[in-house]
Amino acid sequence: MLTHSIPFSPGHSADFFGQFAAAPAVFALRNADESAEPYVSKTANLRKRLQRLLAPPESQSKRLNLRERTAKIDYSLTGSDFESVLLLYRTSRQEFPDTYQKRLRLRPAPVIRLNLENEYPRAYATTRIGKLGGRSLFYGPFRSRAVADKFLNDSLDLFKMRRCTFDLNPDPSFPGCVYSEMKMCLAPCFKGCTDEAYAAEVARVQEYFDSGGQSLLRELEADRERLSAELDFEAAAAQHAKVAKSKGILSACDEICGRLDRLDAAIIQPSSETKTVALFRFHGGELLGPAPVMMESERGVSENIVSENIGSETVGSETMPLEDQAQPAQDPANPPPEKQADTISAKNLESNIRVALQSLVPSGGQRAQRFSEELAILKRWYYRTHKVGEIFFANDRGELPLRRMARGATRVYRGEKEAPVLPTVEEQQPS
Numbered sequence: 001m002l003t004h005s006i007p008f009s010p011g012h013s014a015d016f017f018g019q020f021a022a023a024p025a026v027f028a029l030r031n032a033d034e035s036a037e038p039y040v041s042k043t044a045n046l047r048k049r050l051q052r053l054l055a056p057p058e059s060q061s062k063r064l065n066l067r068e069r070t071a072k073i074d075y076s077l078t079g080s081d082f083e084s085v086l087l088l089y090r091t092s093r094q095e096f097p098d099t100y101q102k103r104l105r106l107r108p109a110p111v112i113r114l115n116l117e118n119e120y121p122r123a124y125a126t127t128r129i130g131k132l133g134g135r136s137l138f139y140g141p142f143r144s145r146a147v148a149d150k151f152l153n154d155s156l157d158l159f160k161m162r163r164c165t166f167d168l169n170p171d172p173s174f175p176g177c178v179y180s181e182m183k184m185c186l187a188p189c190f191k192g193c194t195d196e197a198y199a200a201e202v203a204r205v206q207e208y209f210d211s212g213g214q215s216l217l218r219e220l221e222a223d224r225e226r227l228s229a230e231l232d233f234e235a236a237a238a239q240h241a242k243v244a245k246s247k248g249i250l251s252a253c254d255e256i257c258g259r260l261d262r263l264d265a266a267i268i269q270p271s272s273e274t275k276t277v278a279l280f281r282f283h284g285g286e287l288l289g290p291a292p293v294m295m296e297s298e299r300g301v302s303e304n305i306v307s308e309n310i311g312s313e314t315v316g317s318e319t320m321p322l323e324d325q326a327q328p329a330q331d332p333a334n335p336p337p338e339k340q341a342d343t344i345s346a347k348n349l350e351s352n353i354r355v356a357l358q359s360l361v362p363s364g365g366q367r368a369q370r371f372s373e374e375l376a377i378l379k380r381w382y383y384r385t386h387k388v389g390e391i392f393f394a395n396d397r398g399e400l401p402l403r404r405m406a407r408g409a410t411r412v413y414r415g416e417k418e419a420p421v422l423p424t425v426e427e428q429q430p431s
Contacts, residue, residue, distance in 0.1 A: 001091050002028060002074040008054065010067050017055070020047040020075075023272065026087045027075035028095070029053065029066050038074075039066055040091055042084040046075060079271040079278050080388050082381050083290055086280070089377060101373070108372050109379040110148040111140030111260065114206060120168045120188050121202045122161065123209075125149045129260070129372045132285050138260040139209050141379040147252060154249045158216060158242075160186045161198075161205050210259055213250040220246060255393060256382050260375070261285070264394035266357065266405060267378075268293075268412050277409050279353065284362030287374035291356040295413045297344045349406045357400065390418055 006019070008029075025046035029039040043049035050073065057065040078084045092100040108127035114137045115121055125148040129138055142148035156163060162185050164177060170191045180187035188198045207215040220243045227236035256265070264283045271278040275296040280289030344352070381387055390408040394400050411418060 001076075001087075001094055002026065003076045005072060005074045008070050008073050014055065017047055017051050020050055021077060022047045024078045024081070024084055025075050026078060026084055026091060027073060028091065029070045030072040030074065031069050032071040036069075038095060039070075040088070040095055042078075042088045044081075046077070077272040079273070079290075080269040082267065082269050082280070082387075082389055083272075083278060085377060085381070086287060086289075089373070106373050106376050109141030109376045110145040111138045111142065112148055112152050112209070113138055114209060116202075116206075118167065120162060120198060122163065122165075123152060123156065123205065124165070125152055127372075129368050129375070131368050132261045132366075132371065137206065137209070140257055140260060141375055142257060143254070143383050151249065151252050154252075155208065155213075156205075157184070158246060158249075159201060159205050159208070160184060161201050162186070162188060164189065212253065212258060213246060217243065217246055217250075254382075256379070256391075258393075262398075264398060264400065265378070266392045266400050267381075267389060268392075268405065268409050269389040270412060270415075277413050279356045279360070279409075281357060281360040282374070282378055283360065284364065285366040285371040285374075286362040287378060288360040288362065291359050293349075293352050293356050293409060295344065295349070295409065297348070346403075346406055349409065350402045353402055353405050353409065388412075 008016075022045050024042070024044050026042045027040070027046060027050070030036075031038070039053075041049075052063070053065065054067045054070060054073075055065075056067065057063070076087060078087060089100070089104060089106075092103055096103060108129070110125060110127050111129060112123055113126050113130075114123045116135045116137065125142075125145060127145070130136060132138070140148065142151065160183075162168075163179060168189050170188055172191050174190040176187050176190050176192070177185070179185035180189070180192060186193040186198050186201055188195070204215075220239055224236050224239035224243060227233075227239060256263075265281070267280040267282070267289075269278045269280065269290070271290070271292060273292055276292040276294055278290035279293050280287065280291075282288070381389075382391065389412055392401055392405050392408065408418065410416075
């Protein structure tokens, strides 16, 4: 799990710590007794942290010091806090299989469960995720449980699916509830509808969640246009109000919120390796990576690889030979050091990303508990106010946007921030 291992003894001098990089890392301090628990942590500066823990203690200091208890230092350098958190999770899971959740303070991500295993399905917010291959469907993750509850309640106001929590035993003598009295539920509890009608309403709710609300918007907009064509402007105005309400509800749903068994996201982070970025992928219920993506290419005497405008809207695949560009006179035998490596072309960068994605293959059979934990790690990073790196989601056909990822990889490599997405002309115009 950790790639480097160095023996340690209290007799080492202060120069011992100079061999460690002053860079982010995950490390474990191990005792000579193999049965003893190691000290596992992450840090933004490995050298400084090890000096604090292993240097000779100051007189009467109460600071934790493990100099006399450490016999070996295991560590791995990381390129970002996201990678550090993921590696710390994997290491803690291996070292402390019974207590790692408490140590890491992992809080499950809030999601919406559409329970299709019940004879009369219903939806509710929860933090417990069951088997993804089961009949029930899960949607999320949401920023908080309160956001999930509000989104669900507002969404169900647009449908007539039940909200009661108990198992139904339909009885015509049952008085029903306030939702049935307000005509906001089909009332299967007292046979207010047929089983087929209720199943059709559940199918509409499922399609609404699967499409991110677009199925209902299309339905409402079609009705609005039909009523306008029939000159029933009052009813068309009512439909327009429903469209506006639906869009307001969907605005609380972030891009990451979707059907979890279809969640396919690529995360690009800085790398601890030179000339690369690190690619992670959440796919098949697993958080995979890192896989290195080469950003620069060593240029030989006969190579003509030049920087390309990756940040443009349309990324080309052709490169311009160096002799076609205005270049200052240089000695070909002694090129400047900064010109030894150039950013690779857009076409090659997309190819590198594609190869890296193909190497991140889920193992299959992911347990619900581990899926919930890795989803919590992704959700924690995604909802940070200030976060490093970029994330890209697959479309409805399961295709990741390689060109956008190439531009994002360039921004991450250069330490630039993603430019805000401006609304299109169609989005600026009122509905």
